[in-house]
Amino acid sequence: MLGHCADDLVVYHPGLQYSGGCVCGDCSDNAGSPPHESIRRKAQRNAGGNRARTGSRQVLRWVHVIDLEDNQMSKVASPALGTTQVRALDFTRQVAIVVGASMFVALCARITLPLPFTPVPLTLQNFGVLLVGLMLGSRRGFAVLALYLAEGAAGLPVFNPTGPGGIAQLMGPTGGFLMVYPLVAGLAGWIMEHGQKSFARAAVAGLLADLVLFAGGLSWLAILTHSLAQAVRLGFYWFIFAEVIKVMAAAAVAVRLRRAPRVQS
Template sequence: MSLAIASRSLVSQSLPDNAARRLTTQLFLAVGATLLLALSAKTRVVLGPVDLSLQTLAVLLIGATFGMRLGVATLLLYMAEGAMGLPVFQGTPEKGIGLAYMMGPTGGYLLGFVAMAAIAGWAADRGWDRNPLKLAGAMLVAEAALMVLGFAWLAGLIGAENAWQFGVAPFIMPDLIKVALAACFMPAAWALLRGLGISRH
């Protein structure tokens, strides 16, 4: 199935017109982005008592840059890599690998990453990534989807109070900062693209 779609996302502006080359480029981008996701999962920033990864920021930027279908396909490829036992997630291999890890406490957040990429990509496909306020609104919805799925999954394992205390509350402010960064980055990237004469819109 072809990943090529009519999209207003940033990546769609620089893809070749030839269908075969376009698909090859998209596959290359998807694989490269899964490497970025794995790297972001392993990159930790100490913010007070909590160690945070840059993965949420990476997911938002992949969705907003790739558009919905390619962004979701990339996240699904990333999940497939993890399911096959590759140590691409934040807690792997220290806390397990493969499906066993994915069914653990972080399972809801992994599902949330796919939803997050879909929402950010949906917004990009409609040109919202040119406007930081529109994009920030969409990314806030994406962030809420991530938190709801992560909380619901974790609450089923350790109870709602603990899930909120350990799985949501410490990450609200840091993730809002990531949303702001991503929402500002995309319009800047579009401005650069137009300056280079690459944008078609």
Template sequence: MSTATVPVLTDLLPASRVKDAALVMGGTALVALASQIVIPLGFTPVPLSLATLAVLLVGSALGPLRGALSLGLYLALGTVGVPVFAGFSSGTASASFGYVIGYLVAAVAVGALARRAADRRVLSTFAAAVVGSGLIYAVGVPWLMISLGLGLSEGLVLGVVPFLVGDALKALAASALLLATWKVIGTRR
């Protein structure tokens, strides 16, 4: 993986503050919409949603700064009561709120990796998506454990294990979409 910074997908659009604002708000809207595609699991308070896929795409396509602003806006809106979180929920009282904080961390990380061209090759794109998903777990599971008074093994059973296959599929989907977009752009440039 290169250590030099390179353009992310949205850097290829003409530069302007209006564009940046639209991208940030568009990323927020994408995550908010994907958060509503939910499959509730009766045995855990953490729902299965497409938000993780959207976070990986937004972070990679927007880069670390715009990705942070986009997910920061999503977090702020939900925190003040706008129903943008999974199942049209909001607020900080949920046992799954830590995952939302993890979205912000993941968007910055995958955006930083995309700035180093990690979104240009199959293995590094998938690895970046796995890193992003792992960061979401790293923040979400401790919040879940504290919220519900769980130990580590219970936290993993409720907050990680049921989501591993789905998150692997979302990482593959994000990788495929990013790589396909770069391929299309490469053939048109």
């Protein structure tokens, strides 16, 4: 005999004493269910448990995959973040070095001895320019003195105190010396970079850079005085001995500082 229970087919066996059972296993009337119905319900429960365990394992696999992806992203992001931080710190350090070196040149410019027979004073400024170039190299040396000129042109008290300061000092008798300072430091640094860091090389670099210094300074003086002989008399003869001493001193200090052991941080 056939019957229906909750839209499921129910089979009645005439030879057994039970009132019927439902295939779905959800009916409350299970007392008279045949043995195969109990087996069927148990199989359904086992199937449900298997599906739950399979789902749990799938979720665990998904979590594991997501965790691996996060780890890979962290490994990729960490070096990039570290590289960015290192670059930022290095840039900050380089800026601090350039600014500090420009202040050092400004301090050297304060040590000035005016001479009554020439508008060009005797100053330690040239020593500072040469030392910066020999120590920091061509690019940073050029940057330091370019910044120094910008500071002076802006009106900061970085030039020697015998002049009017600012743009007026750049246009005055010492303007030619000032305007070639970046080239002087850059040349000294470039020569020092391409060879052994010895006193002889540093001295040669300083002497060649000083030639550029006097070429620029005397050319500007010649324009102002309309006489090359007058420019040489005012801006060269009185400074030869002092410049040789400054070149040798800058070379000795630069080599000594370069060879000094650095403190490991």
